[in-house]
Amino acid sequence: MPETSEHSAAAGHRFDTVLIANRGEIAVRIQRACRELGLKTVAICSEADREAPYGSTADSFLCIGPSSAAKSYLNQDAILLAARLVGAGAIHPGYGFLSENAAFADAVEKAGLIFIGPTASSIAIMGDKISAKRAMMAAGVPCVPGPDTALPDDPAAVERIALEIGYPVIIKAAGGGGGRGMRVVPKADLLHEAIALTREEARKAFGSPSLYMEKFLEHPRHIEIQVICDDHGNAAWLGHRDCSMQRRHQKVVEEAPAAGIAPDIIQPVGMACVQACLQIGYRGVGTFEFLYEDGAFYFIEMNTRLQVEHPVTELTSGVDIVQAQIRVAQGRVLDLTQGDVTCEGHSFECRINAEDPESFLPSAGVVTHLALPAGPGIRVDTHIHAGYKVSPYYDSLIAKLIVHAPTRAEAMARMREALAGIEVEGISTNIPFLRALFEDGAFARGETGIHYLEQWLKLRRAA
Numbered sequence: 001m002p003e004t005s006e007h008s009a010a011a012g013h014r015f016d017t018v019l020i021a022n023r024g025e026i027a028v029r030i031q032r033a034c035r036e037l038g039l040k041t042v043a044i045c046s047e048a049d050r051e052a053p054y055g056s057t058a059d060s061f062l063c064i065g066p067s068s069a070a071k072s073y074l075n076q077d078a079i080l081l082a083a084r085l086v087g088a089g090a091i092h093p094g095y096g097f098l099s100e101n102a103a104f105a106d107a108v109e110k111a112g113l114i115f116i117g118p119t120a121s122s123i124a125i126m127g128d129k130i131s132a133k134r135a136m137m138a139a140g141v142p143c144v145p146g147p148d149t150a151l152p153d154d155p156a157a158v159e160r161i162a163l164e165i166g167y168p169v170i171i172k173a174a175g176g177g178g179g180r181g182m183r184v185v186p187k188a189d190l191l192h193e194a195i196a197l198t199r200e201e202a203r204k205a206f207g208s209p210s211l212y213m214e215k216f217l218e219h220p221r222h223i224e225i226q227v228i229c230d231d232h233g234n235a236a237w238l239g240h241r242d243c244s245m246q247r248r249h250q251k252v253v254e255e256a257p258a259a260g261i262a263p264d265i266i267q268p269v270g271m272a273c274v275q276a277c278l279q280i281g282y283r284g285v286g287t288f289e290f291l292y293e294d295g296a297f298y299f300i301e302m303n304t305r306l307q308v309e310h311p312v313t314e315l316t317s318g319v320d321i322v323q324a325q326i327r328v329a330q331g332r333v334l335d336l337t338q339g340d341v342t343c344e345g346h347s348f349e350c351r352i353n354a355e356d357p358e359s360f361l362p363s364a365g366v367v368t369h370l371a372l373p374a375g376p377g378i379r380v381d382t383h384i385h386a387g388y389k390v391s392p393y394y395d396s397l398i399a400k401l402i403v404h405a406p407t408r409a410e411a412m413a414r415m416r417e418a419l420a421g422i423e424v425e426g427i428s429t430n431i432p433f434l435r436a437l438f439e440d441g442a443f444a445r446g447e448t449g450i451h452y453l454e455q456w457l458k459l460r461r462a463a
């Protein structure tokens, strides 16, 4: 698209150097996007990551603290100081760490830098699940049945809410995250104890005792919608993903599009997400997460950042989501309209983790041999190489294996082939488990919900 005054960066948004406040594969991914946009990059690291390969490819590389994430990747002052030292104009938070920290987004902007993400107030609204639900209900996004207010203290009032929703219900912490701070209540006599336990947990883990209640859906799929918005009132959704393959609420395999969902069913949901973004003045990339059961969608939360699984949408939509995210942070007008978005083919992503394939315990150590698959429709996002030392301090994700093919069946075959070709030695990985999963009949038929993987693992252990 030609550079017109409308498409050039707005004054005040201009930056030519991006500090990437993250590590691992996403630091590599963001660095690539910056270089392709002609931007300089600053990599940061903790002491444990001094040898990180993306350090040598960045324009500047700074060690900002000790190995503990709390003292390095979560150390806001150290990151802001690093940005000032090297003259960075913007900070990309990646995912995890400070990516959904409203106070950090605010501190970045107050320091006169651009936070590559939404405004601090959008992050704060979506970070509280009750206010997120309220905003979504107001915008016409379908939500799980249950009030958009915190549970009252009065026991009789709480009982009435549960009866109105109908058992089973789920008690959730407003500030919860990472699959914690939730409790399912199958029947009335367990209600008060569940509330007391969850409230205590919420107070300790999230610093707020605020809880809410909603219907517990028994056999849903996890379907999510990717959005991108600019600062000029333009927003689009880039299709949908299925992330039902979860272990302990952690996604293991993701795909785009979600299998077997007719366009006329998903279309209004995607448009409702776009409307919600416009209504709350959302900027940047985001993901609306839904549970999908018996043909209906129920909003559960919005992630106000880039997702681990963004590549499956990149391969089906053809949109470079990280580049688009950076461009809108520069104040540029979104260079696509909803009509331009066409999703083609099918994509899968496997998260390759450094962990034991049976016990799932993390595995640290040196990668002694690495062979990565290649060929048409195969992409590997990783930061590791032969000789790389996987440290015990951080998330166990060492690579993402992503494939794209014209149909779901062909994409599955391509993933089987890619998984057969990947070799990682010296540490344990979940590759054997992923190979077995891609041979599973129910998964191949696209019939699996959020509980499937746990049940499949239980059966495998029993066999």
Ligand code: ADP
Residues within 6 Å of the ligand: 144, 170, 176, 177, 178, 179, 180, 182, 214, 215, 216, 217, 218, 220, 222, 249, 289, 291, 300, 301, 450
């Ligand atoms: P977190 O922020 O901790 O990830 P979410 O609200 O996204 O919490 O929920 C995480 C997971 O918990 C969902 O993917 C789903 O498996 C389960 N879950 C959450 N709400 C419900 C519900 N109302 N009914 C059934 N399962 C739910």
